[in-house]
Amino acid sequence: MTDRQSSGLDDVAIEELVRRARQGDRDAFEKLVDEYKDKIYNYVARMLNDRDRAEDVAQETFIRAYTSLPNFRGASSFQTWLYRIASNLAIDTMRRRSYREGEFSLDETLQTREGEVQRQVEDEGPGPEKTIQNEELRAQIEDAIVELSPKLRTVIVLYELQGLSYKEIAEVVGAPLGTIKSRLFNAREQLREILEKKLDMPVTG
Amino acid sequence: MRCEDCRRVIGTMDLSEYERAGLQAEVQEHLENCPECEAWAASTHAISESLRSGAALSASESFTPGVMEGLQERRSGVIAGAINSWFGDLRPVAPVIPRAAVAASFVAILLVIAVFATSMPIPGVAPAPETAPATDEAVVTRTAAPAQGNITLSVPTQNCTLDDLIKYHQDYHISRPLGPDAGMVVAHEEKY
Numbered sequence: 001m002t003d004r005q006s007s008g009l010d011d012v013a014i015e016e017l018v019r020r021a022r023q024g025d026r027d028a029f030e031k032l033v034d035e036y037k038d039k040i041y042n043y044v045a046r047m048l049n050d051r052d053r054a055e056d057v058a059q060e061t062f063i064r065a066y067t068s069l070p071n072f073r074g075a076s077s078f079q080t081w082l083y084r085i086a087s088n089l090a091i092d093t094m095r096r097r098s099y100r101e102g103e104f105s106l107d108e109t110l111q112t113r114e115g116e117v118q119r120q121v122e123d124e125g126p127g128p129e130k131t132i133q134n135e136e137l138r139a140q141i142e143d144a145i146v147e148l149s150p151k152l153r154t155v156i157v158l159y160e161l162q163g164l165s166y167k168e169i170a171e172v173v174g175a176p177l178g179t180i181k182s183r184l185f186n187a188r189e190q191l192r193e194i195l196e197k198k199l200d201m202p203v204t205g
Numbered sequence: 206m207r208c209e210d211c212r213r214v215i216g217t218m219d220l221s222e223y224e225r226a227g228l229q230a231e232v233q234e235h236l237e238n239c240p241e242c243e244a245w246a247a248s249t250h251a252i253s254e255s256l257r258s259g260a261a262l263s264a265s266e267s268f269t270p271g272v273m274e275g276l277q278e279r280r281s282g283v284i285a286g287a288i289n290s291w292f293g294d295l296r297p298v299a300p301v302i303p304r305a306a307v308a309a310s311f312v313a314i315l316l317v318i319a320v321f322a323t324s325m326p327i328p329g330v331a332p333a334p335e336t337a338p339a340t341d342e343a344v345v346t347r348t349a350a351p352a353q354g355n356i357t358l359s360v361p362t363q364n365c366t367l368d369d370l371i372k373y374h375q376d377y378h379i380s381r382p383l384g385p386d387a388g389m390v391v392a393h394e395e396k397y
Contacts, residue, residue, distance in 0.1 A: 026273065033269045041264035055265060062272045063279055138255040160256040181217035188216055188249055195252070 009035055011077075018078050022069045029069075033062050036079060039162065040086050046157045047090040049146045057093055061086040076171045083158065083172040091150045137195075144194040152187035155180055206235040208242050215246050 009017070014035070020028035040061055045054035064085050065072075072081055145153055154173060158164045164172070170180050214228050236243045 026276070029276075030269060030273055033272050037264040037268050037272075038261065041268065042262045045262050051262065054262075055268065055271075058264065059268065059272045059275055063275045066276055067279070137251070138259050141252060141255050142259070156256075160253055161259070161261075163257075185213065185216040188252060191252055192248055 014078055015074075018069075018072070018074075021066070022072070029066055032078070036082055037062075039079070040082055043083065043157060043162050044086055044090050046142070046145065046161050047087075047150075047153060048093060049142065053093065057089050058086065061089055064089070077168075080164075080168055080171045083162075083164070083168075084174070087154055087158075087172055091154070094150055140195055140198055141191065144191050144198065147194055148187055148190055152183055152190065155183045156187040156191070159184055206231050208235075208239060211235045211239070211242050212245060215249060 009031075014032070017028045017032050017035075021032060037058065041054060041058040044058045044061070045051050048054050048057065061082060065082055068085070072078070076084075145156065148156065151173075155169055158169045158172060159166070166177055166180050166184075170177050173180065175183075211232055214226075214232055218226070218228075236246055
């Protein structure tokens with residue numbers, strides 16, 4: 001699978017910039033920021049569903065990356081490493097936000113007669129529409145993503161929106177490949193359930 | 206193929222993956238004969254396609270300059286943090302005077318005081334006694350200027366025997382044995 005926002009520099013050029021940035025070359029690091037800023041911003045914005053906050057968190061991602069560059073050993077790609085930092089910051093931000101707002105934990109599950117299920121937020125939007133245009137469906141899906149737990153949200157955004165492979169997602173999240181596949185499956189299932197509840201009709205193409 | 210297996214394959218594998226696994230024909234056959242799974246697969250596909258069709262968001266023009274400024278501020282913050290940790294919660298005297306300047310002035314004043322204090326003799330106070338090489342057994346202190354080459358050493362007798370003194374202070378000639386009173390006369394710089 002290819003990245004949705006393709007890179008302008010090849011791997012060799014990236015490695016050279018990383019090497020120079022590790023030695024304290026700020027110009028090299030600035031080029032790396034330019035190279036990855038859209039990907040990281042897009043990812044964080046989808047995770048948080050808040051574009052203003054996303055800019056701050058994405059910038060903080062790069063600042064953390066620069067200060068942690070001496071620890072970057074190149075075991076994974078620089079991009080994967082950046083996504084890992086962004087992912088941790090985005091999840092921290094989500095948790096702090098729900099704590100400040102007195103909300104429930106996004107990871108919290110509900111105990112029902114059918115067993116333990118992921119918590120879903122009740123829809124307060126307009127009633128179901130008879131015809132769903134693709135653009136409207138996409139907007140509904142983006143809203144629905146916010147209702148997923150951080151773990152499920154991370155994998156579906158990285159896979160569907162950022163275009164990372166299962167293997168890359170496994171490196172970002174630090175979980176086995178099988179776990180990533182399982183989370184992706186669950187994320188899709190929950191998205192479908194949320195959407196069908198919102199739209200009061202099955203989701204079709 | 207069971208419905209559960211079919212959905213698991215579609216939901217967890219890339220198309221190329223289940224093609225490689227030789228499951229494509231089996232999945233296709235199941236979908237053709239199972240309207241529920243066919244609808245399920247269609248909605249999964251619709252969700253994926255909708256997500257992927259969305260325009261990617263782009264960072265603002267000020268993004269990169271913001272990061273570089275953030276790095277600079279973080280660096281200044283580290284220095285200020287270190288200064289704060291040395292001097293406590295130091296407040297700037299005025300908003301126009303940076304915290305670092307206040308701390309630097311404070312250090313300079315302390316240095317000047319220290320230099321004057323060490324170089325100026327204090328009237329009426331005798332110079333501090335010069336300390337002879339210390340041992341782990343006893344402390345030997347030169348208490349006064351030597352008279353005709355002899356000096357008096359004040360020896361803490363409770364911690365030091367004559368043997369100890371010979372053993373550890375062979376540069377001093379002991380002119381009389383240790384007595385109950387502190388102090389003894391030795392010839393300076395002579396081997397025992």
